[in-house]
Amino acid sequence: MQSTANYLWSLSDVLGQGATASVYKARHKKTGDQYAVKVFNHVSYLRPYEVQMREFEMLRKLNHKNIVKLFAVEEVGVTKQKVLVMEYCAGGSLLNVLEESENAFGLSEAEFLIVLGSVVGGMNQLRENGVVHRDIKPGNIMRMVGDDGQSVYKLTDFGAARELEDDEKFMSLYGTEEYLHPDMYERAVLRKPQKKAYGVTVDLWSIGVTFYQAATGSLPFIPYGGPRKNKEMMYKITTEKPEGAIAGVQRSDFAPVEWSYELPVSCRLSKGLKDLLVPILASILEADQAKCWGFDQFFAEANDILHRTVIHIFSLQQATMLKVYIHSYNTIKVLLEAISKQTDISPQNQEFIYEGHRLELELTQQVQLLPKTTEDRPTMLVSTEPKVPIGVIYKEPEIPVFPPKFDIINDANLSKIVISAVHKLLRITKSLMKCQDFILRGTYWILVILKEECRKMLQQFKTLNLKLSFCQNTMMKIQTLYELLPQTNLPEMDNLHMKLQSALEFLVTSSHSVQSSQKQLDLIATEWSKSSNIHHEDSTIGKVQVLLDKVFAIHHQLRKDRLKMKLSYNEEQIHKFEKIKMGMHAKKVQMLVREDCAQKYLKLLVSIKDWMRIACETRKQLRSLNNQSMNLGEDLENYEAHLNKILDLGVPRLQGEQQTGTKLPASTESSEQKCMEMIIRMKQLKQEMEGVLQELEHNNLIIERLAVQKPQGV
Structure with a gap:
């Protein structure tokens, strides 16, 4: 002590x-x-x-x-x-966090954003006090866990720090070689004499390397053999990096460097965040200090990310999860354009469903007024045009094979790679299962909405059919009425009769068409039910988790063996058995993901393509029929008004003939009383039809209100 x-x-x-x-x-x-x-x-x-x-x-x-x-x-x-x-700081350092097996391919998006915000906040404090750190790296970023369970990261180790304003330079050397700016690396590591002075931007290079490592789990610049073994190549990679490149890897000796301009597929960050982060990395991982961003621009761009709102969206036809980073004060128009960039679905073809209901958006509305979304409760994006499913984009990790030779150090190192791969496979499994869940949830909502729209459309046809019947009955009464009037020609009705006949044909044909669509939706509902049952009975995640626990226990044992360095004969035999078991468990996980989870997922992708094609066709059909129905409704109202006008002209004339004592034709004198009864009945019929129409409109309003109030969801 x-x-x-x-x-x-x-x-x-x-x-x-x-x-x-x-x-x-x-x-x-x-x-x-x-x-x-x-x-x-x-x-x-x-x-x-x-x-x-x-x-x-x-x-x-x-x-x-x-x-x-x-x-x-x-x-x-x-x-x-x-x-x-x-x-x-009980949470250790950021380096400790990255060395955990579940973070072998980088931090989760939520944790990365905390690191980003913490480093930006700490560095901003340093610059406000005119301090340059000169040894930024994951090992010098400590982690605490707050009262809310979230991480808080803090800069530490100011042994190399000194006061330095933006326009000042220094000559002394400090830092860790993998994170050193190339100018400092040349002198400190390669021991080459040079008289370059260094400015505050050397911290930005270190921050860029740290952020890349936090996002991917690996260093951005890796020569063959590693940075510590191939120092000349390390310097060559960092100084010859093309503009815009954020990483470079040499796969074998004397092989050309493979440059990367994007974060890798294995990275856990969303495309929305990658698109904002990559330009920052490209601009601070710049060897030429004159071309590198200054801290003011770095802070501005980094804070721009941190102050954005995240909108979680699941593109149903494409079967992809999106995260759109946007300012809360931006309008819906800006949001639709941002979605279009990620999905290639034009704004005019975008429709949205939230918790089972269509989300009607106004282009001038602010994003902050949208309902709140999460990764588990996204807004569903539906394209009015068919789209090819894309699905979850992932790269299956390689699982190394343990050599039969007993090597206590190599076995421990390989076990870390194996458990990291199993963690990755578990995340892939969860992503595939979540994608299936969203596909089924979105399809259910689409079916409910389209079925209700079909029902409303058929109800609308019934209303139109009543109006049409009223017009046809009125025409018949008018024809009978004018036959009773002497020396009076019946107004021209042939054209109107043809129009009414055409309307009748439209209603019959359209009703059959909608009923046919209903049957297709019912077939989809049957297929959906089968897929839903299969999905809910799937236990792949649980199986992979059990195997991961077994792999972790073996990994823990192999690490303990490494610390002993020398094992007894019996311990050595157990060690050999354990690493064989680890390999078997890992292969079993791989097979579960490939042959069980992935196959069910791919089958559902094929189904969603057909389901959404039918849904798009039904939606287009209903839109077209709705427009035609509205036009037909207006036409029928005009026909009704025209017929009423003719009727209103004919009835007084017939009554006038009776009052003046004009003798009706002999063939009609005997039916005078019936004619008067018919006139009275026509008026009553007109009043009754108007009452029926009002009642139908009232019932439709009630049905629409009930449909809105009825909870919908899986």
Whole structure:
């Protein structure tokens, strides 16, 4: 144990070690609270006194939630070693987080955004105080877990920091070689004499490498053999990087470098975030300090990402999940254009469903007024034109094969690769299952909506048919009426009769067409039900999780074996059996994903293509019929008004003939009373029909209200 006046710690509780100091987990002697103490060794005292004091002074003047706090500066008993007492970050460093097997291919999008915000916040505090860190790397970014369970990352280790304004330069060398700016790398690592001065942008290069590693799980620039073994090639890659490239890998000795201008498919970030992040990485991973962004532009672009709202959207026909990063004050028009860039679905062809209901959008409406979405509750995007399914884009990880030869170190290293691959396969399984869930959910909502629209359309046809029957009956009554009037020609009715006949044919044909569509929707509903049952009975995720737990347990055992370095005969045999089991478990996971989950997923993709084709055709048909029905309704109202006008002219004339005593033809004198009864009945019929139409309209309103209130969903 070692201690100062107020703190004590065990030398076995090492949190980190460097060239000039070691960091330990300590406790306050009175409260028992945990702290981190940085104890400087004798090498640190060989530095100039002002350099020794620089870190103390830096931490005293910096006060920010994303910078590790300094609580006290004390000395160790007799030795008088300087000790910095700082806040303890129980979550370890960002490097520790990235070394966890589930993060082998990079952080989740939510965690990456926290890292982005934390580093930007901490660096902004440094620049406001005119400080350059000079050793930004994942190992110097500590993690704490807040009261809400979310991570908070903090910059630490200011031993290399110094005050430097934007236009100042420095000549001294600090940092870790994988994260060094190429100009510093040339002098510090390759030991080549050069008199270049360095500015604050060297921190931006280190930030770029750190962000790339956080997003992908690997360094951006990797020569064959690794950065530490092939230093000349490492320098060549970083200095000859083409403009816009954000990564370069040499696969074999003397092979050309493979440049990347995008983040890899294995990266867990969405396309929406990648599109915003890649230009930032390309602009700060710039070897030429004159071309590299300054901090002002970096902060502006990074904060622009952090201040955007995320809209979660599932493109149903394409079977893809989207995350659209957009400012809350932007309009729906801007959102539709952003969606179009990601999906190639033009804004005029975009329709949306949220929680089972069509989402009607106004182009001038602000995005912040939209209903809130999450990864599990996205808004469904439906294209009015057929689209080819794309599905989940993924790359299956390679699972290494354990060599039969017993190698305790190599086995432990391979086990880490294996468990990382199984974690990746579990994420792929979850993505495929979630995609199937959204396909089924969206299809169900589409079916419910289209069936209701078909029902309303048939109801509309019934209403139109009543109006049509009224017009036809009125025509017959008019014809009978005018036959009773002497020396009076019946108005021309042939043209109107043809129009009514055409309307009747339209209603009959359209009704059959809608009924046919209903049958197709019923067939889809039957297929959907079968697919839904298969999906809900699927237990692949559970099976993969069980196998992952077994793989993790073996990985843990192989790591313990590595720490022993030497095993007994029996332990060695168990070690061999365990690594064989690990390989078998991993292969079983691979087979489950390939032959079970992926096959069901691909089958559903084929189905959704057919389902959505029929849905698009039905939707177009209903739209066309609705427009034609509205026009027909207006025409029938006009016909009705015209017929009523003729009727209104004919009835008074007939009554006038009776009042003046004009003798009706002999053939009609005997039916005079019947004629009068017919006139009265026609008027009553007209009133009754008008009442029926009003009642139908009232019923339609009630049905529409009930349809809106009725909860819809899976």
